[in-house]
Amino acid sequence: MLRISCPFCGVRDHSEFSYGGDASVEYPALDASESEWVEAVFQRENLDGVQFETWQHIQGCRMWIVVERDTRTHAIHSVRPAHDGIAQALNAEQDGVGTS
Amino acid sequence: MKPYSAWKVFVNGLTGQKGWDRAWRDPEPKAEYDVVIVGAGLHGLATAYYLAKNHDIKNIAVVEKGWLGGGNGGRNTTIVRSNYMLPGNREFYEHSLKLWENLSHDLNYNVMFSQRAHVTLLHSPAARDGAARRYNTMRLTGSDGELWDLETLKRNIPHLNYSADARFPIIGAMAQPRAGTARHDAVAWGYARGADQQGIDILQNCEVTGVERNGSTVTGLQTSRGVIRAKKVGFAVAGNTSRLWRMAELGKLPIESHKLQAFVSEPLKPLLDHVVVFGVGGAHFYISQSDKGGMVFGGDIDWYKSYAQRGNLPIVQDVAECATSILPCLGRVRLLRHWSGVMDMSMDGSPFICKTPLDNLYLNAGWNYGGFKASPASGWYFADLIANNRPDPVIADHTLDRFARGINIDERGAGPDPKLHG
Numbered sequence: 001m002l003r004i005s006c007p008f009c010g011v012r013d014h015s016e017f018s019y020g021g022d023a024s025v026e027y028p029a030l031d032a033s034e035s036e037w038v039e040a041v042f043q044r045e046n047l048d049g050v051q052f053e054t055w056q057h058i059q060g061c062r063m064w065i066v067v068e069r070d071t072r073t074h075a076i077h078s079v080r081p082a083h084d085g086i087a088q089a090l091n092a093e094q095d096g097v098g099t100s
Numbered sequence: 101m102k103p104y105s106a107w108k109v110f111v112n113g114l115t116g117q118k119g120w121d122r123a124w125r126d127p128e129p130k131a132e133y134d135v136v137i138v139g140a141g142l143h144g145l146a147t148a149y150y151l152a153k154n155h156d157i158k159n160i161a162v163v164e165k166g167w168l169g170g171g172n173g174g175r176n177t178t179i180v181r182s183n184y185m186l187p188g189n190r191e192f193y194e195h196s197l198k199l200w201e202n203l204s205h206d207l208n209y210n211v212m213f214s215q216r217a218h219v220t221l222l223h224s225p226a227a228r229d230g231a232a233r234r235y236n237t238m239r240l241t242g243s244d245g246e247l248w249d250l251e252t253l254k255r256n257i258p259h260l261n262y263s264a265d266a267r268f269p270i271i272g273a274m275a276q277p278r279a280g281t282a283r284h285d286a287v288a289w290g291y292a293r294g295a296d297q298q299g300i301d302i303l304q305n306c307e308v309t310g311v312e313r314n315g316s317t318v319t320g321l322q323t324s325r326g327v328i329r330a331k332k333v334g335f336a337v338a339g340n341t342s343r344l345w346r347m348a349e350l351g352k353l354p355i356e357s358h359k360l361q362a363f364v365s366e367p368l369k370p371l372l373d374h375v376v377v378f379g380v381g382g383a384h385f386y387i388s389q390s391d392k393g394g395m396v397f398g399g400d401i402d403w404y405k406s407y408a409q410r411g412n413l414p415i416v417q418d419v420a421e422c423a424t425s426i427l428p429c430l431g432r433v434r435l436l437r438h439w440s441g442v443m444d445m446s447m448d449g450s451p452f453i454c455k456t457p458l459d460n461l462y463l464n465a466g467w468n469y470g471g472f473k474a475s476p477a478s479g480w481y482f483a484d485l486i487a488n489n490r491p492d493p494v495i496a497d498h499t500l501d502r503f504a505r506g507i508n509i510d511e512r513g514a515g516p517d518p519k520l521h522g
Contacts, residue, residue: 001413002404015414019404019519021356035504041516042447042503043352046342048407055404071357072407 002069005079007090008061020054022046023066023082048072054082103208123289124296129303129325133161135486136321136330138308138344140164141173142284142472143464144336145291145302146479147486149207152298154480155487160300161330163323165307169288172339172471175409175441177362177386177398179375180473181218181279182243185234188497188509189450193470194243195494196477197278203476209290211282212391218279219248219257220377221426223268227380231274238276248273257374261426268380270426281375281388281396284472291479311348318348318461334462334486336478339442340407341465350457354447354503355466356518359402361411363419363438365430367393378426384522385422394436397423400522401445401469411440443468449521450509453482454491454499462486463500468521 002014022044028036045051050070057063064082069075081087102108102121112119135151137144140162151157162168180200182193204210222228228247235245253273254262262270292302303325310322311333320329335344342353371389378385387397399419402412416438423430446452446466451474456463464482467474481495491498497507503516514520 013414014404014412021405021517038504039352042354044342044354044356044518045352046356046405048340048343048357051405053405071405074406074408 006057007081016059017055018058023052023054123293127301129328132329134159135332137162137334139337140168141171142475143478146475147482148295148300149291150479150483158299163303163306167304168292172441173288175439176472177396178281178284183276185237186509190241191494196474199476207290207294211286211290213282215278215280216373218276218375219273221270222272223380244278246275248275261428317459332460336464338444338465338467341444355444356405357407357442358445359406359440360443361415361440362398364436365395365433366436383422407442409440445518447516448508448510452498453495
């Protein structure tokens with residue numbers, strides 16, 4: 001069992017989460033060319049090593065998170081909210097707690 | 101090398117088993133081959149065997165980073181079937197099943213192919229309608245299929261959980277009588293011996309570390325046993341295809357590597373002489389009994405990408421729950437061992453046997469759950485592709501560009517998410 005430290009809920013078993021996929025994939029604009037969409041939807045690096053990947057805490061807070069994980073050893077190096085704005089808000093809040 | 105026969109078994113039984121030869125050689129790599137196949141799993145060995153047998157190309161090496169058959173060839177639940185529905189899969193898997201039916205004779209090696217029927221349990225009228233459609237399609241395209249009502253199923257497999265208050269009561273089954281199981285190691289050994297007899301070099305402990313290119317041509321492979329030049333190269337390394345693809349500097353693939361586990365129980369007396377599949381309401385489970393008596397079973401993949409050849413515990417619980425829900429008599433049976441293989445999960449659940457952006461490089465990959473049963477036909481058509489430099493019509497759509505062309509072969513209708521194509 002992997003143990004994932006959800007930024008909102010704390011450390012939980014991975015069976016509470018649903019694996020998304022490669023977090024480095026960025027969807028193009030809606031009017032982008034067909035080949036750009038084929039690239040984003042179907043083509044993957046499929047790294048053997050440390051990769052950023054999305055998970056959803058489907059049986060917890062239901063938030064999407066980005067996990068930095070080694071696909072050979074399953075070691076998890078970092079976890080953060082997938083949404084940049086939420087990640088920044090969370091960081092600001094934690095920094096605030098740390099300095100007050 | 102002398103052929104195996106019942107007479108030789110008898111004679112060697114009387115003479116202390118001293119009359120057997122090595123089944124295959126352990127040669128040193130030559131500097132150059134006409135064809136180098138990367139990966140001495142079932143697909144790579146079968147490809148080499150059919151290149152020699154069907155196309156008379158014999159200056160071949162099969163290079164393998166570990167030992168032959170030590171990857172997914174030895175990490176599966178040994179099920180053979182051809183109950184696919186979509187064009188592209190139908191003809192391909194049926195051809196494979198036909199090759200299985202004569203494989204022991206062809207290889208002069210007993211692969212213990214047992215056509216004990218593949219029985220998928222049905223739990224709702226909608227599932228029965230879906231099964232009827234699938235099996236009608238199969239029968240119209242030259243395969244065999246049967247729909248079993250509850251009485252027929254009970255007669256064939258009396259000890260399933262037929263309780264009316266089961267969470268998913270069984271209402272019948274769809275069966276493919278010609279499907280069954282085979283001894284997975286024997287398939288690897290049989291193909292290896294058959295290939296070796298035709299002069300093919302099987303180079304074990306020979307890991308590919310780099311791909312040498314001259315423009316759009318592969319000139320050779322850097323390996324842990326030196327550089328091997330090749331006129332043509334075939335990749336058959338499902339699970340690690342993306343790694344080799346990067347070595348060839350070819351970029352991305354429509355593949356993710358996932359783990360699939362398999363399980364075997366302690367040996368029991370004869371209990372189950374069919375392959376039984378249970379899939380409803382999120383359950384996914386398949387079970388058969390090996391000739392040694394162990395219950396061999398498996399379920400879903402581990403649900404997240406991984407290159408680690410070890411499985412995770414939630415799936416152990418999943419398959420145990422499935423096992424006891426359809427075969428409650430297994431409740432006190434102990435698990436003997438479980439293992440995990442790394443598989444190419446493709447974006448539509450179907451494989452690739454195709455040409456590549458490089459002129460003399462060919463790809464065999466993306467086998468998802470289906471690699472074991474496919475291995476004879478995979479080798480057959482991959483050999484044909486390499487020998488003739490054009491795909492047979494049966495594998496014409498098993499290409500990398502099928503996603504861009506919008507002709508996905510998505511048997512489950514799960515969409516472009518590799519983990520869902522179980």
